[in-house]
Amino acid sequence: MASTTAPASVLGLGLMGTALASALIKAGHPTTVWNRTRSKTGPLVAQGATPADTAREAITANELVIVCLTTNDSVRSLLEPEAEALAGRTVVNLTNGTPGQARELADWAAAHGITYIDGGIMAVPQMIATPAAYILYSGTDEAAFEAHRPTLAALADTKWVGKDPGLAALYDLSLLTGMYGTAMGVAQAFALIGSEGIPPLEFAPLLTEWVVAMAHGNIAGAAEGLATGQHLTDVSNLAMNKAAFPNFTSAYEAQGLRTDLFAPLQDLLDRAVEQGHGEDGFSRLTLLLKKD
Numbered sequence: 001m002a003s004t005t006a007p008a009s010v011l012g013l014g015l016m017g018t019a020l021a022s023a024l025i026k027a028g029h030p031t032t033v034w035n036r037t038r039s040k041t042g043p044l045v046a047q048g049a050t051p052a053d054t055a056r057e058a059i060t061a062n063e064l065v066i067v068c069l070t071t072n073d074s075v076r077s078l079l080e081p082e083a084e085a086l087a088g089r090t091v092v093n094l095t096n097g098t099p100g101q102a103r104e105l106a107d108w109a110a111a112h113g114i115t116y117i118d119g120g121i122m123a124v125p126q127m128i129a130t131p132a133a134y135i136l137y138s139g140t141d142e143a144a145f146e147a148h149r150p151t152l153a154a155l156a157d158t159k160w161v162g163k164d165p166g167l168a169a170l171y172d173l174s175l176l177t178g179m180y181g182t183a184m185g186v187a188q189a190f191a192l193i194g195s196e197g198i199p200p201l202e203f204a205p206l207l208t209e210w211v212v213a214m215a216h217g218n219i220a221g222a223a224e225g226l227a228t229g230q231h232l233t234d235v236s237n238l239a240m241n242k243a244a245f246p247n248f249t250s251a252y253e254a255q256g257l258r259t260d261l262f263a264p265l266q267d268l269l270d271r272a273v274e275q276g277h278g279e280d281g282f283s284r285l286t287l288l289l290k291k292d
């Protein structure tokens with residue numbers, strides 16, 4: 001098992017990579033840093049990091065190599081030429097990506113004797129190393145993850161989600177899907193209330209209270225319906241929502257707003273009712289999102 005101050009290298013010092021490296025340094029881990037644009041190493045070196053001139057230098061400095069770049073395409077283009085240097089080391093890739101990309105990177109790593117752990121960061125940089133942050137991890141080598149867990153714990157709470165390397169990305173994208181759905185609703189709500197000049201700061205507390213209260217019931221209800229296969233509801237059925245929804249889209253039109261974000265929900269509700277699910281609750285909609 002890694003000591004509580006085991007060393008690590010961080011490749012990629014954007015907003016997130018810088019926060020990760022800084023957290024390692026503050027927790028006492030000797031940290032080597034590399035970034036394509038070298039000037040970004042400056043603030044971390046001031047905190048005690050060792051700068052590397054090349055990615056290879058950072059890779060060969062430590063057994064644990066944490067990578068956080070913009071996309072997994074950039075990760076591949078950076079790591080592929082370094083396969084030999086990476087052999088026998090552990091790559092923890094915290095770049096946002098798809099389950100398929102994570103599985104491909106894991107296969108590539110395994111073919112070159114590299115231990116690969118994929119991760120999904122559930123935090124913004126300012127939350128790193130605070131109790132509010134956690135990072136999802138998955139990979140074929142759980143023992144390697146456990147060995148590095150004390151070091152990774154300096155970044156955020158660690159949540160192991162399984163031996164399929166794609167699982168961390170799957171959980172990550174699923175959680176972010178919930179976030180983006182809320183962001184879309186919030187954007188449309190402010191556009192609608194703002195169309196009559198209601199100040200956003202006046203409306204915000206009402207919106208927060210409402211969205212938070214509804215989220216609890218909606219998530220619990222959807223999970224219960226999907227787990228039991230019982231979608232009938234006495235709360236808010238799809239036929240009622242289908243009938244009410246034109247009020248939303250026509251109000252958006254009348255207030256000079258676009259309907260693109262929410263028009264697809266009318267299609268989904270129409271389809272649900274056409275297929276005989278009018279008495280069901282929202283949990284039924286999940287089943288209608290599968291392609292035929």
Ligand SMILES: NC(=O)c1ccc[n+]([C@@H]2O[C@H](COP(=O)([O-])OP(=O)(O)OC[C@H]3O[C@@H](n4cnc5c(N)ncnc54)[C@H](OP(=O)(O)O)[C@@H]3O)[C@@H](O)[C@H]2O)c1
Pocket residue numbers: 012013014015016017018035036037040068069070071074075077078094095096097121122123124125
């Ligand atoms: N920021 C967040 O709130 C947040 C939250 C969760 C997850 N994430 C994920 O964390 C990852 C990094 O996000 P970020 O906010 O740190 O982004 P960022 O500030 O834009 O930094 C991107 C980093 O990637 C490097 N990079 C891009 N293409 C490269 C290439 N071809 N070769 C080498 N380095 C390359 C950049 O190097 P240069 O400095 O040279 O351009 C920079 O270090 C993303 O996958 C993001 O989705 C971010």
